[in-house]
Structure formats: C-alpha cells, structure tokens
Amino acid sequence: MMSMLTMLTLAQAADGPTPPTFWMPTGASAHASNVDSMMWWINLIMWAFLVLNTVLTVYFVWKYRHKVGTKFRTDGPDHNGPLELAWTVGPLLICIVLFVFGFKGYLDVRTPPKESYDINVTAYKWGWQFKYPNGAQSDDLVIPAGKPVRLVMRASDVLHSCYIPAFRVKQDLVPGRYTYLWFQSDFPTGMDQPTDGHHLFCTEYCGTGHSNMNRRVYVLPQEQFDAWTTKQANWLEEIPEEELYWKAGPKLYARCVQCHSLDGTKGIGPSWKGIWARVTGGEGSNGAFADGSTYSGLIGAGKQYATAEDYIRASIYNPGEHLVQGFGNVMPTFKGQINDKGIDALIGMMKKLDEFDPKTGAWLKTPPAAAPTASAN
Amino acid sequence: MTTLPARPAAPTYDTPESDNYLTHDKGFLSWILTLDHKRIGVMYTASVLLSFLVGGIFALLVRTELLTPGRTFIDADTYNHFFTLHGAVMVFLVIIPSIPAALGNFVLPVMLGAKDVAFPRLNLFSYHLWIAGAVCTVVSLVMGSFDTGWTFYTPYSTTTTAGGVVPVIVGVFILGFSSIFTGMNFIVTIHKLRPPGMTWFRMPLFLWALYSTALIQVLATPVLAITLALVAVERIANIGIFNPAMGGDPVLYQHFFWFYSHPAVYIMIVPAMGIISEIIAVHSHRQIFGYRFIAFSSVAIAIFSFLVWGHHMFTSGQSSLMNTLFSAISFSVAIPSAVKVFNWICTLYKGSISLNTPMLYGLAFLILFTIGGLTGLHLATLNTDVHLHDTYFVVAHFHYVMMGSALIAMVGGLHHWWPKMTGRMYNEKLGMIACTLVFIGFNVTFFTQFMLGSHGMPRRYYDYQPEFQIYHVISTIGSYIMAGGFLLTAMYLVQSLVSGKRAPANPWGGATLEWECASPPPYYNFHEAPKVGDPYDFSNLHWDERGEGYVTVKPPAAKA
Numbered sequence: 052m053m054s055m056l057t058m059l060t061l062a063q064a065a066d067g068p069t070p071p072t073f074w075m076p077t078g079a080s081a082h083a084s085n086v087d088s089m090m091w092w093i094n095l096i097m098w099a100f101l102v103l104n105t106v107l108t109v110y111f112v113w114k115y116r117h118k119v120g121t122k123f124r125t126d127g128p129d130h131n132g133p134l135e136l137a138w139t140v141g142p143l144l145i146c147i148v149l150f151v152f153g154f155k156g157y158l159d160v161r162t163p164p165k166e167s168y169d170i171n172v173t174a175y176k177w178g179w180q181f182k183y184p185n186g187a188q189s190d191d192l193v194i195p196a197g198k199p200v201r202l203v204m205r206a207s208d209v210l211h212s213c214y215i216p217a218f219r220v221k222q223d224l225v226p227g228r229y230t231y232l233w234f235q236s237d238f239p240t241g242m243d244q245p246t247d248g249h250h251l252f253c254t255e256y257c258g259t260g261h262s263n264m265n266r267r268v269y270v271l272p273q274e275q276f277d278a279w280t281t282k283q284a285n286w287l288e289e290i291p292e293e294e295l296y297w298k299a300g301p302k303l304y305a306r307c308v309q310c311h312s313l314d315g316t317k318g319i320g321p322s323w324k325g326i327w328a329r330v331t332g333g334e335g336s337n338g339a340f341a342d343g344s345t346y347s348g349l350i351g352a353g354k355q356y357a358t359a360e361d362y363i364r365a366s367i368y369n370p371g372e373h374l375v376q377g378f379g380n381v382m383p384t385f386k387g388q389i390n391d392k393g394i395d396a397l398i399g400m401m402k403k404l405d406e407f408d409p410k411t412g413a414w415l416k417t418p419p420a421a422a423p424t425a426s427a428n
Numbered sequence: 429m430t431t432l433p434a435r436p437a438a439p440t441y442d443t444p445e446s447d448n449y450l451t452h453d454k455g456f457l458s459w460i461l462t463l464d465h466k467r468i469g470v471m472y473t474a475s476v477l478l479s480f481l482v483g484g485i486f487a488l489l490v491r492t493e494l495l496t497p498g499r500t501f502i503d504a505d506t507y508n509h510f511f512t513l514h515g516a517v518m519v520f521l522v523i524i525p526s527i528p529a530a531l532g533n534f535v536l537p538v539m540l541g542a543k544d545v546a547f548p549r550l551n552l553f554s555y556h557l558w559i560a561g562a563v564c565t566v567v568s569l570v571m572g573s574f575d576t577g578w579t580f581y582t583p584y585s586t587t588t589t590a591g592g593v594v595p596v597i598v599g600v601f602i603l604g605f606s607s608i609f610t611g612m613n614f615i616v617t618i619h620k621l622r623p624p625g626m627t628w629f630r631m632p633l634f635l636w637a638l639y640s641t642a643l644i645q646v647l648a649t650p651v652l653a654i655t656l657a658l659v660a661v662e663r664i665a666n667i668g669i670f671n672p673a674m675g676g677d678p679v680l681y682q683h684f685f686w687f688y689s690h691p692a693v694y695i696m697i698v699p700a701m702g703i704i705s706e707i708i709a710v711h712s713h714r715q716i717f718g719y720r721f722i723a724f725s726s727v728a729i730a731i732f733s734f735l736v737w738g739h740h741m742f743t744s745g746q747s748s749l750m751n752t753l754f755s756a757i758s759f760s761v762a763i764p765s766a767v768k769v770f771n772w773i774c775t776l777y778k779g780s781i782s783l784n785t786p787m788l789y790g791l792a793f794l795i796l797f798t799i800g801g802l803t804g805l806h807l808a809t810l811n812t813d814v815h816l817h818d819t820y821f822v823v824a825h826f827h828y829v830m831m832g833s834a835l836i837a838m839v840g841g842l843h844h845w846w847p848k849m850t851g852r853m854y855n856e857k858l859g860m861i862a863c864t865l866v867f868i869g870f871n872v873t874f875f876t877q878f879m880l881g882s883h884g885m886p887r888r889y890y891d892y893q894p895e896f897q898i899y900h901v902i903s904t905i906g907s908y909i910m911a912g913g914f915l916l917t918a919m920y921l922v923q924s925l926v927s928g929k930r931a932p933a934n935p936w937g938g939a940t941l942e943w944e945c946a947s948p949p950p951y952y953n954f955h956e957a958p959k960v961g962d963p964y965d966f967s968n969l970h971w972d973e974r975g976e977g978y979v980t981v982k983p984p985a986a987k988a
Contacts, residue, residue, distance in 0.1 A: 071883070073879075074879065074882045074883075075882055075883070076882075076883045076884050082811070085811060086811050086812055086814075086815050089809060089811055089812050090806065090812055090815075090882070093805050093806050093809060093812065096802070096805065097799075097802040097803065097805070097806075100798060100802055101795075101798055101799060101802065104769065104773060104794065104795065104798045105795055105798075107773050107776075108773055108776065108791055108794050108795065111773070111776035111777055111779070111781070112776060112781050112783060112791065115712070115776065115777070115778060115779045115780065115781050116781050116782075116783060117713065117779075117780035117781050117782050119782070119971055120971045120973070121780075123713040123714070123780040123937075123966050123967065123969070124713075124714065124778055124779065124780050125714075125966075125967055126778055127714045127715060127717070127775075127777060127778035127779055128717065128774075128777075128778075129715040129716070129717060129718075129719070130717060130718045130719070130720070130721075131717075131718075131774075134774075135718050135721050135767070135770075135771075138766065138767060138770045139721075139763060139766075139767055142762060142763055142766040142767075143763050146759035146760075146762050146763070146805075146808075147759075149759065149805060149808075149809050150755060150756050150759050150808075150809070150810075152809070152811075153755065153808075153809030153810040153811050153812060153813075154752055154755065154810055155811075156810065156811030156812075157748070157751070157752070157755075157810035157811045157814065158748075159811075160811060160814055161748045208583070208587075209583050209584040209587065210581060210583070210584065210678060212743060212818060214818070214819075214884070214886060216815070216883070216884025217884075219811075219814065219815040220814060220815075221743050221814050221815065221817055221818070222743050222745075223743050223744045223745050225672075225678055225679060225744070225745045226583060226671075226672045226673065226678065227672025227673075227676075227677065227678070228672075228679075228745060230745045250884060250893065252884070252886045253886070254817070254818040254819065254886040254887070255581075255818065256508075256577050256581070256584070256887075256888040257584060258508065258575070258584060258588065259504050259505050259508065260504070261508075261888060261889065261890070262504070262886075262888075262889035262890045262891040262892065263891055265893070
C-alpha cells in the first residue's frame, strides 16, 4: 500500500494544477496531492465495504426468505469466534494505517517551512483584510508562486475560518488569539479575468454575510507579485491632494468603523459625528476627558495641541494619552500603519462628514467631471 | 436451549381485549397525569412525531431556498434562523428523546416483564419537562427566534441580536434534565426490575442499548446544561467566560459543548442499534449472531464516546498534539460499529426472513449506517478532515448517521411495535412503498451532499458559487421524494388507527416478552408474571392461521 501511495503522489506532482475529478475540485498546492491520494484510498475502502455489505444483505434476504406458515430454520450459527475476531482485528489494522498516513499528511499541513512569506490576515463580519510585509493591503488574497506562504490570522469579532479548497487547507480564526495556515502553490493563476484564481471561503458560521465572505486567491509569478505589492503599498501616494479626503478617506475609515460611528451611535469609541466642531471650539468643545481636561482646554494656541489637526494626529498615534470620558483605553496605535498623508485624508473627511453616508462612510457626492471612475484605487 | 420451560400461550388474541391500557381510564387528565409508562411512551411518541413534522418543514424550507444561488424566496437572516431551528428541533426535541423516551418508555418495562419503570412519577415528570422545554422553544420563536446554529458557538451566540437565544437555552437546559431523569429511571429499572431468570446476558439487546444510552445521558448531559447556563450568564450579565472581548475563550466553549454533544451522538445512535438488533433478529426468526459482541460493543461505544469530542475541533486552533490524540481515539469508535454491522448481516445468514416494513427499515439502516460509518473514516483522518471540515461532506455524514440511521431505526421501531402500541395493523404494502421512497429520497438528498462537500462547498451557506447548483438541485429534489415517503407513512398510520385490522399479540413471531402480552397490553402489562426464556429462541413459535399471528407452543406439542 505504501509504495502505491507514493506512486500516486508522484504521479500528481505534475506541471499544472490537477483537474477536478468526480470527488475532488482542482488541486493547486503540495498538500492537495497528499489529501487527494488519501481520499482515494479511503473511498476505495468505503466502496469495498459498502458493496460487500450490500451484496451480502440482499443475497441473504433473498436466499433465506421465509414462507408464512413454514417452520423456522434452526441451523444458523449463533456465533463464530475466529470470524468475529477477524472482523474486529481487520478494521482495527485498517484504522491504524489510515491514522498514520493522515497524521503524516497533517504534520506537513501544520509545519510551515522556516523561510515562509508571512501575510497578516484579519477576518471580520463580513470580510477579510490581508496585509503584506511592505504595508500593502488587499481584500483578496494575492500570493507569490513557488514560495511557501504563511498566513498569520486573527478575527476581530466572532469566529471565522479560512478555507481554500484548491489548496485543501483550512483553519479557524479565533478572536483573542493568533492562528496560522501555510501552503505553497507553484501555479500562477493571473488576476485579470473574473474566473482567474481560486476560491477562498469562510467556513465558520458568522451570521448574515457568512456566505458572502468568499474572496479570490490569486497566485502571481514572483516579479509580478513584487510589482503588485509595491503598487498596492503606495496607493495613497498616487492620489492627488485635492481628491484625497473622498478617495482615501472612506477606505481608511473602513479600519475605524468597527469602533467609531459617523451617525452618533455610541460604539467602543466615541462617534465621529460633530467631531470637527468639538475640536475647534464649537458645539461640544467643553466635553470632558477621563483626566478632567476638556477639548477647549487642550486644543488651541499655547495649549498642549496648537491645532485641531495636531490633536487628531496625536489621538490616532497615541490614543491612550487623553481618553474621552466613558470610553476605555482599547484603541491600538496606528503609528506606522497610517502615514501623514493618510491622517490628512481622515482629517479632510472629518471636516466634511455631511458628504458621507452616515452608515457606510461612502462618499455621497459625484466626483468632478475630470474623474470618470471614482472607484479606481 | 430446548429444555427451557414453555411459556404460557398469548392470552386471547381472537377476542378483542376489553380492558387494556388505552381503555383503562378516560379523559384528558387520565393521560396527562398518568403514571403508566405505556401512556407516557405514547405521548412522547406523538410529541416527537409532531416535532419531527416541524423540523422537517424547516428542512424543506432550507432545501427549497438552496435551489438557486442567492435569494430564492427568503433572505439571508431568515435562512439562518431556519437552518438553526431545523437543527435544534431535530436534535433536542426529536432524535435525543425519540428512541429512549418514546419507544424505550413503552417497550422497556414490557420487555422486562415488569409493570412499570422503577420511578413512574419521575417518568411523568420527565415528560412534563419535555413539554416545558418545547414551550420554551416556542417562546423563543415568539421573542425573535435564534440564528446561532444548533451548536450555539460563542462569541456569536453571546453577541447576536436575535432575541430568542436565552429562552431556547433555558429550553435546552430543561430538556437536558428530562433526558437525565429518563436515563436514571432506565438504569435503576434494568438493575432492579429484571424478572427472575433474566440475567444480564439474557436481556434483549435493545435493553443493553438503552442501558448504555442511559449511562451517557446521566454522565454527559449535565455538562451541556452547565455550559449553556454559562452562555446565558455571559449574555445576560456580561460576565466574560467565552467571549475574548471580556477575557473569555471561545475554544473553551467548544470543548465544553462537544464534551456533551459528541456523546449525544451516541445517545441517538446506540438505542437505534438496539432497535436494529431486535428488528433483524425477530424478522429473521433466528438466534442473533454474536450476542455478546453486540452487547459489549454498545458499552464500548458508550465509553469511547467520552474520549473523542476533540475531533470536532481539528481546525479550531486546538493544538496539533491534541488533534493527533483525538484522531487516534476517534478511529477506535469504528471498531465496535463495524463489529455490530457484521453481526447483523450474519444474523441474516440461514435465517427465516420475513420481508415486511420494519425489516425493510432494518435493512435500510444496515446500508445507510454502513455509508454513514465509513465516511467517518474520511473525517477521523487528520489531513482529509482539514479539507472536509465544516463542508457539506460533514453535513452528509451526520445526516447518514443521525437521520439515515437513528431516525430510520426509530421509524422502523415504530412500525415494529406499532401493533403492540395501538392494537392495530397498518397497510403493509403502503409501508414498504413509503420505506422505499424514503430510502431513495434520502440517498438522492445526502449522497449528493458528500460530493458538494468534497468539492469545497461550506455548510450553513445561504449563497453559493454557481458551479455547486446542480448538486443542490438534485439534493432538493431528493428531499421532496423523502417528504413524500413520510407523508405517505403518516397517512397509512392514521388510517391504521381509524380502521386498521386488529393486531394479534405476536404478529411478527418475536420471542421477547412484549410479544407475550396482548396487543395493546393490559394496564398492568401481564396478568401473571411471565416466565423468562432465551429472548432469541424462536423454535417454539408457530404460525396460527386463525389469529394471523404467532403463538408459542410447548415442545411436546400440547397447546396451553
């Protein structure tokens, strides 16, 4: 059995993804061929026993059918020690073999190589955020071909699970702890056509949008991948200043929305509604902080923050310094994640909040005629 | 075996039994406050079947919504409520009480030749608790229902805005105690009320199965009760136990939950295996093959069931070492299950097989349980489980075991003991047609789902990729065929109650004690204490033309 298993595995180490079969979808990772040959063997065992049991059952029922009124047979054996021992030990041996091979395959799935390429993953209701080492971010997963990739994953609200059928891997994302997943795919998929790439599903039930957390996994050759991450990391720099607040603002705000509402709803953090009035001496500027100070006491010429912009930036980079009364010290610092241009975009958005949808943060006005497609980023 | 004392002939099959448990008292109160295990069993049966109808309607709604990707006729939230309700109703209100509480209550004391269970009042209290649990579920529906999945995974279950989570948790808590009390009652009854001569190894195998089940019920159910109480505490009082936002651990919840819910799988399947042992032996009219192996394998399964809960959590973030251990132990459950199947098949060998409706359900069980059990291998094996976990493959696997095996055995048992419970026969031809419809519909529905799952379709999905649609359509058509089969069953069973032929005491030629008392049994089950013989010795049974049933005849051919 061992040699046949190896043969089957080798036969699939071909130069392209394995095509879909009766049982399995296309396979595009090193794990896939392992899992598929294991499935093949277990299916064989299943069919063998199913056919054996069904044939025996049907045959016996036909052969030993009883005619009403005739005497019952009494010559059936009521036990047979060696036979019963055989069908206890036989299945036991099969199970041990299956366990050992399953365990070996599993060790590979759980042991990422040392030189793996790390991507940070956050799952939330209901989407994914993938962060690459150079600061690039994306909603779909993009990986380099021919290189082991490790996903370092966390969930921000409830349980989620990252499942890529073509790679035969799956791992839950658990709020409050990190989990990981690794795989390697040698076959580039391209990312231009809608059919390019593989499925990525959420497989841990998480509510209304659970079935719409599906995203694509694109595999790119190394040079193409590098070009893509570089472009993706610099998306902010390419936006002209005058378009910044509405192009970049909502996109950056997507990282704030879980705690800060726009419509005044109290969340984990204070709502942004009316924030610019508060910090510029308008309505609400006497609002208190946990340490007793007020907006107007902190912000202004000669005070701790000379300008409102100063205060906003400090609140994003060092959120724990002055806590608004009624809120805990739970916000992480965004230093190193949102640069000055990003801060400018958010401040621009805060100044003109009435131009944005109070629920989703989407910009409600149409862009100037010069920019026909607003969604380009 | 032939030297066993002869039993008294079945009393008066040809004169209508004037005083039986159904006619002994009259009126609503005489039922709802009865201490008679038979009436309690009948009430449980009716309640469970009604719940099965409700759960089945939810299943059909879910299957219908899945005919097309995206919206077919309900929105995502409604869908989430429906599949949750389907699961919760089927598990907590139907399958767990179906065999032990419904059929077990009726059959167990009669099989023992006893007048009742050890604690009749506790038995009635169990039923009243079941009603209270069901009422809580209805209250939950009124208060906004719940969309947590029947597994109540945290932190989703403690943070969802659905309003009915706490009421249903209270309901499941109460149902748990109903189950515990039934289990305790059965353990004591089997220990204390066995008649003289019935040693442990002369017990019908159904009793071995009920005994093993009762052990699991008593030992595992409290854990579920406490776990759900903790979920309620977290939801109501905001005390962080499972929600990491409050310092809790969601994986801890999964350990607690599956520590009950895996054994719960055996609360469902072990008594089903007991029924199958009875059905196969009685309708093959032959000494059961390997009695001791079957009896011990029930106990072995009950013990192993406590050691394998972690196989539900291979991808949960549980450590790789634990996954490895749980995988290894999980395989051990395969052995006693395989042993039982082989024993049943060998019981057919050189039997005298009457192919009728209960037997047909028994044979359906053999094939469906073979598939359900063998696909467990895919899921116990670590690397294939990583691919298959939380896909439709798992859905198909547990439907083959929960429905294709446990529920099919329940329906088979219902047909097997129906003449005894109601005193009426049903239309045999329609019974066989309905069973065939259910068997075909079931396989069309769920075998397709194995393929859905192995191709990567996750479970609990409202919307799906277009390439999965063909499987979903086939599966939904299968579910309609199955529904047709069950509808037909309901029709001919009702017809049997109204105008069915009167049942003889022993219509199938069974040798266990329940076939010695009249159909339906008298109020006190037996006019005189029955003598106990070998439960699987059919050599003294003879077909009686006049009564269209079997009678026991003393070996020297002198009719008592």
